[in-house]
Amino acid sequence: MGSDGENLKFKRETLLNYGMNRWGLNKAQSVGKTSELIRKCAPNSFEEWKSYYFNNATQKKRNGIKITREFIRDLGQKLYVKLSDVVQNELGSIQEEECIDYAYNLVLNRTYEGYRSEIETIYGQLESILGVKVQPAPDEWDRTFNVDFYIEVGEKFIGLQIKPISSGQALNQYQWIKMHEVNHEKYRNKFGGQVFFIYSVKSGKKKKIFNVEVIEEIRKEIETLKKD
Template identity: 35%
Template sequence: MAKIEIKRHSLEFGKKEKVLNYACQTYQLSRPNKVGAVMALIRECQPNTIEEWEQWYFENATTAGKNNFKITRESLEELGERLYEKITEVVIPEWQEAFSKLTKQDCYDYIYNLTINRTYDGFLREKSVINDGLAKEFPDIRFEESPEELDHAGDIDYLGIVTDDKAFGIQIKPITSKSNFGNYKPSERMQAGFNNFKREFQGNVFIVYSLDKEIANKQVIEQIRNEIERLKEL
């Protein structure tokens, strides 16, 4: 059977792609509250051509969030302008300073720290959130590390097993005292993984923020409690 070739419509930016992607992600210029939930929108549209998708997008797309507004070509151009300003006024000067001070020892230390220190810190953080936090709040729930064979294991750290065939998921994210976790939204890829998990285990996935090995978003405990009751009633 002949392989079907899919025509690519994405532009190629060459070596500039890394800096464009870095700045866009850092300053959250492609989030749903800026450009809409694009994957959900295109699935709703089900276009046969890129022209059909483009027209439908500008006719129907709005930003996500409380102060949502209709997306236009001008609003996308404004995001591009903001991206350019961030790169030229912030990113490039910061990188130039970093490049000028970078040493070989920094590279040695970074790889070692990433592999040993951060991994161990993450391990302790996860264990503390589960063993000292959630396991004590919900003693009847069995918490297990997400098995590697799960397609969504990279996005879900632990399973909270309610019954033999029902479970909810836990993702543990570290924050600093200066972070605002209230603004965090899972990426569309991550949300798709959460949806796949729910189809398989019937439970939702909860993001637990860890600050100094303690649960920072305390309200998630009550949300998990309600989810356990829902799963038990299924």
């Protein structure tokens, strides 16, 4: 089995990795918490790590039975059976149209879904912070005024445009404001409220409002419209 201590490269590594992940053969329940184990071991050599692993790693799904070299070999055999039987059968039945549809869905549909999810997460945060109802704008408002959401204050409406940005992206608010200045002014003249840009950025697995100062600006606009 392989050369000890060397991180080998495999010609079909993408396929092998896919199989290991798909059937959970490398999960903690099968091979133990390897990241946690190696930190506890803090080895100075591969031999030290190998010895520590086989002496301490246990199978979570088998009531803590110790992991052996034979068990690792068995995992490899299971992987072979899965790839040579299940995956080969799936490859034999795949259709060209399915691949075309998948590529289209991945590039367009899934990207758009992620984008909308990020926007909806942000407006949910706004509702919680401001204590007001934030509603999706009608399609006509989106097309005519570039407004994604709105807040109703009496008979007037504050417009919101949410823009996801990359964490390392330079934020040029002036550019966005100038680009939509005319449409947003038309919105204000018609509905009485200003339009605010809200920029969202990923923070780990979550999304958060980047320009947090806009929250207070929106709050002030709400109070102003209530007085009018």
